[in-house]
Amino acid sequence: MPKFIKILTMLLTIAPFILTILWFNQPMESEFSYVYPLNALLLLLLVVYTTILLKTKMEKGKKLLWFALFFFANFLVFPVFWFLYVWKHDE
Numbered sequence: 001m002p003k004f005i006k007i008l009t010m011l012l013t014i015a016p017f018i019l020t021i022l023w024f025n026q027p028m029e030s031e032f033s034y035v036y037p038l039n040a041l042l043l044l045l046l047v048v049y050t051t052i053l054l055k056t057k058m059e060k061g062k063k064l065l066w067f068a069l070f071f072f073a074n075f076l077v078f079p080v081f082w083f084l085y086v087w088k089h090d091e
Contacts, residue, residue: 022034042075
């Protein structure tokens with residue numbers, strides 16, 4: 001994977017944190033909600049990281065654990081997975 005794609009993936013990975021901060025700081029009567037873009041981005045990241053996970057060579061039990069973590073704690077696990085298996089992955 002080219003370095004540009006790795007960096008773009010990281011920017012997409014940290015975007016949910018930024019959207020969450022913006023969502024908590026917006027006034028209650030605001031017409032625009034950051035919830036929909038946040039959910040769409042998290043769903044996109046879930047698909048991207050699951051695809052990368054399926055292509056990565058590792059034990060089946062470890063893959064199952066990562067998939068469960070993606071599903072239940074995606075917000076926190078995506079940056080860790082990115083660092084361990086996308087950024088440090090040797091071609």
